[in-house]
Amino acid sequence: MKITDILKKECIIIPPKGNTKVEIIQELANLIFLSHPEINKEESLKGIFERESVETTAIGEGIAIPHAAIDGSTSITLGFGxxxxxxxxxxxxxxxxxxxLLILFPKGDIGLQLRFLAKLSRFAHNKELMQNLLECKNPDEVLHTFQMFEEKEFS
Structure with missing residues (x-):
């Protein structure tokens, strides 16, 4: 399961326009909803904000991974800022x-969620990857950066 197989160019924004945590989550989620109209917007946002109310998904080192599991989704969807x-x-x-990295998971597949979050944790702790991502100026550069690091991981 590769990030580059899941993350769509139109779901990447540099920088997001929002100025608050809530605005940014809504903005990234809206990119997903435009790209995946089958996903229930209200349920998704409710799930993300409920998860944030339990504990922040800003895991440190400048990285946040807001996420939720939702009904009606058959695959992982991503928004990236x-x-x-x-x-x-x-x-x-x-x-x-x-x-x-905002993530919407299909509800009920805990194994998929855990595997994907573990993969993201490995990437998040890779200082070189994080630095390279911060240097990206557009969505194509983001996808290329993830592709280069995934090739290293799977080789």
């Missing part, structure tokens, strides 16, 4: 978030 300067996202380490 980069802030060069960072934004307050209630991060566990108190640092601004620069890389945000």
């Amino acid at each position: 980069i802030f060069q300067d960072g934004i307050d996202f209630d991060s566990l380490d108190g640092k601004p978030v620069k890389v945000i």
Whole structure:
């Protein structure tokens, strides 16, 4: 399961226009809804914000992974945003978030969720990847950067 097989160019924004955690989540989710009209917008946003209310998904080191499992989805969908300067996202380490990957999972497939989140954790802790992503200026560069690192991982 590769990020580049899931992340669509039209679901990447650099930088997002929103200035708050809520605005950014809504903006990334809207990119997903435009690309995947079969996904229920209200249920998705409700699930994401419920998850955020339990504990922040800003895991530290400038990375946030807001996510939810939703009915009606048959595959993982992603929205991706980069802030060069960072934004307050209630991060566990108190640092601004620069890389945000919003994920919608199909409800009921916990194994899929855990495998994908574990993969993202490996990527998130790769300082070279994170630095390269922060240097990206457009969606094509983001996809190319993920592709290069996935080739290293699978080789």
